[in-house]
Amino acid sequence: MISAVMPTYSRADLTFVKGEGSWLVNEDGRRFLDFGGGIAVTCLGHAHPKLVEALHQQAGELWHTSNLFHIPAQEELAAKLVEHTFADTVFFTNSGAEAMECALKTARKYWSAKGQSERVNIIAFTNSFHGRTLATVSAAGAEKLTDGFGPLLPGFIHLPFGDHEALEAAMDETIAAVLVEPVQGEGGILPLPDACLKGLRDMCDENGALIIFDEIQCGMGRTGKLFAHEWAGITPDIMAVAKGIGGGFPLGACLATEEAASGMVAGSHGSTYGGNPLACAVGSAVMDVVSDPEFLADVSRKAGLLRQRLEGLVAEHPDVFELVRGSGLMLGLKCKLPNADVIAAARDQELIAIPGGDNVVRVLPALNISDEEINEGVARLSRAANAVAA
Numbered sequence: 268m269i270s271a272v273m274p275t276y277s278r279a280d281l282t283f284v285k286g287e288g289s290w291l292v293n294e295d296g297r298r299f300l301d302f303g304g305g306i307a308v309t310c311l312g313h314a315h316p317k318l319v320e321a322l323h324q325q326a327g328e329l330w331h332t333s334n335l336f337h338i339p340a341q342e343e344l345a346a347k348l349v350e351h352t353f354a355d356t357v358f359f360t361n362s363g364a365e366a367m368e369c370a371l372k373t374a375r376k377y378w379s380a381k382g383q384s385e386r387v388n389i390i391a392f393t394n395s396f397h398g399r400t401l402a403t404v405s406a407a408g409a410e411k412l413t414d415g416f417g418p419l420l421p422g423f424i425h426l427p428f429g430d431h432e433a434l435e436a437a438m439d440e441t442i443a444a445v446l447v448e449p450v451q452g453e454g455g456i457l458p459l460p461d462a463c464l465k466g467l468r469d470m471c472d473e474n475g476a477l478i479i480f481d482e483i484q485c486g487m488g489r490t491g492k493l494f495a496h497e498w499a500g501i502t503p504d505i506m507a508v509a510k511g512i513g514g515g516f517p518l519g520a521c522l523a524t525e526e527a528a529s530g531m532v533a534g535s536h537g538s539t540y541g542g543n544p545l546a547c548a549v550g551s552a553v554m555d556v557v558s559d560p561e562f563l564a565d566v567s568r569k570a571g572l573l574r575q576r577l578e579g580l581v582a583e584h585p586d587v588f589e590l591v592r593g594s595g596l597m598l599g600l601k602c603k604l605p606n607a608d609v610i611a612a613a614r615d616q617e618l619i620a621i622p623g624g625d626n627v628v629r630v631l632p633a634l635n636i637s638d639e640e641i642n643e644g645v646a647r648l649s650r651a652a653n654a655v656a657a
C-alpha cells in the first residue's frame with residue numbers, strides 16, 4: 268500500500284526533533300553534527316536567536332494579507348537585497364524553483380516587450396539543477412529529472428558546462444538568456460572558473476542576451492561573498508536566490524536589474540504567498556547577519572580551515588576519497604567508494620552530510636559553524652572513512 272506521504276524520497280531512517288546551532292537531536296536524544304544544513308538552507312544553524320525572535324515577533328502581529336496590499340517586511344527585505352547586490356528590483360517566492368520560474372519569465376518577457384519575440388531560447392548547461400517544476404526540469408534537461416514528464420517546455424538549448432566554444436557557436440539572435448549556476452550544487456559541487464564567468468559576460472554583452480545566475484545554493488554568503496559571482500567581478504541581469512535566504516523558512520527571490528525587469532509590469536506575474544510577512548521577517552534577519560562584511564570574512568577564514576582539514580582527510584584515506592573541490596563552505600568530497608556508503612557511515616558517527624552528483628559527498632555546514640565543530644566533523648568523517656574502507 269502506498270504511504271500516506273507520496274513516496275518520492277528515499278529517506279534515511281532518522282527523525283530529528285530539535286536543532287541547536289550546528290547540532291541536530293533525534294528522538295533518542297542522540298546529537299548529530301550537521302554538515303548538511305538541510306541542503307544548504309539553515310545557513311545560520313538551527314534556532315538562531317535572531318531568526319527565532321524575528322519569526323515570533325511577526326507571528327504575534329500579522330501572518331498574511333496577500334500581495335493585494337503593501338507588505339512592509341517585504342519592502343524592507345527587497346531594499347536590503349537591492350542595497351547589497353547588482354539588482355534594482357526583487358520578486359519574492361516560496362522556493363527556489365519558483366524563483367527560477369520568475370527568472371525565466373522575466374527574460375522571455377524582456378524580449379517580447381522589446382518587440383523581439385523571436386528571442387525565446389535559453390541556453391543552459393549539462394549537469395545543472397534548477398528545481399523540479401516542468402520549466403526547471405526542462406531547463407536542466409537531465410533524463411533523471413525529465414523521464415516520464417514530457418512533453419517538456421521547449422526553448423532550452425543544453426551545452427556542456429564550461430565549454431566556451433560551444434557557447435560561442437550557439438549564441439545567435441534567438442537567444443534570450445544564458446542560465447548558469449556559478450557553482451553547480453546538485454551536480455557535485457563544480458565551480459565555474461572566474462575566467463569562464465567573465466567570458467560569459469563579454470559574450471552576452473556582445474550578443475545582447477541576458478545572464479541569469481542560479482545562486483539558490485551558492486548564494487547568501489555560502490562562498491564567502493554574499494553572492495558567488497562577486498568573486499569573478501561581474502554581475503548578472505537576473506538572479507534566482509532561495510535556500511539560505513530564509514534560513515529554514517520557505518523563501519525565494521528573483522533579483523533583476525531595472526532594464527531586465529522592464530517587461531514585468533502589473534499583472535504579468537504573481538504569487539499568493541510570495542513575500543509573505545513571516546518569510547520576509549526571517550529573511551530580513553538573515554540578511555542583517557549574512558551581509559555583514561566581517562561575517563563574510565569569517566566565512567572565508569573558516570572555509571580555509573575546513574578545506575585544509577578535508578585535504579588532510581583525502582590524504583589520510585586515499586582509498587576512500589579522490590579529491591576535495593568547491594568554494595567557501597560549499598565543498599565536495601569526490602569518493603572512490605559509493606558516496607551513499609560514506610554518508611551512511613558518517614551517520615553512524617553522528618555526522619550528517621549530503622550526497623551530490625558525480626559520486627560526491629557534499630559538505631554544506633552552517634556559515635556560523637565554529638572551528639571546534641569543523642575539527643570534530645572532520646574527525647567523524649575520518650572514523651566513517653575507516654569504517655567504510657574496512
Ligand SMILES: *Cc1c(COP(=O)(O)O)cnc(C)c1O
Binds near residue numbers: 396485509
Ligand atoms: C535547490 C536548488 C533549486 C530548487 O530549489 P527548491 O527550493 O527546491 O525549489 C534550484 N537551483 C539550485 C541551484 C538549487 O540548489
